[in-house]
Amino acid sequence: MVDEKLFLQNFADQFDDEPQGLTLESKFRDIDGWTSIVALSIMAMCDEEYDVILSANEMESANCVRDIYSIVNERYQG
Numbered sequence: 001m002v003d004e005k006l007f008l009q010n011f012a013d014q015f016d017d018e019p020q021g022l023t024l025e026s027k028f029r030d031i032d033g034w035t036s037i038v039a040l041s042i043m044a045m046c047d048e049e050y051d052v053i054l055s056a057n058e059m060e061s062a063n064c065v066r067d068i069y070s071i072v073n074e075r076y077q078g
Contacts, residue, residue, distance in 0.1 A: 002050060002073045010049055011065055014041040024066040042068065050076050 003017045003026065012018045012027075015038055019031045028034060031064055046068070052075045054068065062068050 001078050002061070002069065003059070007069055007072065008065065009037075010045050011042060014038050014045055022065065024064065026065050026070055027063055028065055028068075032036070046072050050078070052076055 008022055008024070012022050015031065015033045019033070022031075030063050031044070043054045043059055045067055046054050051073050052072045053070060059068070062071075
């Protein structure tokens with residue numbers, strides 16, 4: 001199982017200015033600083049940290065951090 005706090009920290013680290021109060025329920029597209037580059041960074045982080053490949057469609061259909069966390073948690077072999 002993927003550690004929620006560590007995942008949230010890894011997620012927040014992808015932003016230039018780390019978002020405050022990030023939770024699994026946060027709608028990440030509403031966070032100041034959200035760009036397509038951040039989306040690509042999150043996809044790369046999931047691959048590097050958890051060995052989980054997110055497709056562009058999965059990233060596009062996700063609405064909140066929990067959506068991405070759930071995919072990673074499902075596929076993580078750690």
